[in-house]
Amino acid sequence: METAQQANPGRKRMSRAEREQQILGIAEEVFAERGYQGTAMDDIAQRVGLSKPMLYEYFGSKEGLLLACLERAKRELLECTSTAAANAETPEQLLHDALLAFFRFGEDHKQAWALLRNESAVPGVELDTELEGIRGQQVGFTTDMLRMSLPEADEYRLEAFAEAIIGACERMALWRENHPEITPETVTDHLMALIGPSLSGEARASQARHSHDQG
């Protein structure tokens, strides 16, 4: 306890990049475990084996740290789904593969997913706007997929579909957490059953007919 560094003799100095990654990993863990509110910066610092001011040095604020974690997780997820869908042949299969990859991601990266699931568990509004970029990519990616199935649909409809599908995915992933017996394959099937028909040719004709006819 004489001098600062000697208090923790086993600790190794690291480059900023290394340390950042290490912190992100641990923070993701702790946030996922205890939630955003339930986590104290000191907890993370201690688990990293570092003092709190370093976290602030690197990430600016608690929210900043969470944000960095979220961004990493979202990037991973996006990568997962888009590579999974890369070698599909038909639009339907592409959608199917992407969905499956999404649900598998939840299973394989429980921590990252727990984090994303609680994404809204976040204070201000600015965070939303900061994440907008990645979210936009999600929507964009999904919209692109849909455009192949529905070439004649207007942009609004495509975007609406994309948002709806993403929302459905999120909620179903949540649902699956309470139903461990349901595999990623099964959820994907359910979801394909729900949205598949409207994306395939023969259903599109009927869709107009079913439209509402009341104010």
Next chain:
Amino acid sequence: METAQQANPGRKRMSRAEREQQILGIAEEVFAERGYQGTAMDDIAQRVGLSKPMLYEYFGSKEGLLLACLERAKRELLECTSTAAANAETPEQLLHDALLAFFRFGEDHKQAWALLRNESAVPGVELDTELEGIRGQQVGFTTDMLRMSLPEADEYRLEAFAEAIIGACERMALWRENHPEITPETVTDHLMALIGPSLSGEARASQARHSHDQG
């Protein structure tokens, strides 16, 4: 400032029930405006014209207060949608009416909706379980609607559909906030277009055929 009560001479005493409702109204307002984290109990107390300990007397904790707000809002929403759907004639129309009511609710009760939207913006896990009841009602309600359209589907599928539809609704309502030009009627149409075909007879046959055929 001499004695406690004289500090606020204009303040009126209220019965617990009255005060609770007043607090809930104001808390909903403040939470919706500034978010859960951004809101201090003192803010709410001041806006009510009351001191903080009273809030704790009535609602136990900050989370408890939020919870109470959420419960009220959810009950309202559920009521809205179920009554709107009450006089529908066909299953499709029932679904349509319920969806429309949902999106209109978002427009008419902006505060309550803003609150529900940020529902996940919540610390612990216990809150989820406490709200489980109302959420279950949502799912149950939706499942019941679906059962009419898909009498031969198994429970898992119905529940999966219900979750998916609720998720889609939530996300689309969020989306609509950034697109004021989109009316509740339009979103409902989009959503009906997406899920309608799979709920109507002629699409169900094709749905099996489109099923995946890869591991």
Next chain:
DNA sequence: GCAGTAGGTTACTATGAGTAGGTTACTTGC
């Protein structure tokens, strides 16, 4: 071996959740 800097620390401030303990005003029995 010294200057500069990147990585690190201790020890503080400020804010806001939650509480202890007391005060005021309404109600009820006499």
Next chain:
DNA sequence: GCAAGTAACCTACTCATAGTAACCTACTGC
């Protein structure tokens, strides 16, 4: 009318934790 009891309400705290100021130390290149 007036005590006694209670329900509504207050002031003034404690305590946890986000965030900061000011300083220290180990590695780098010259």
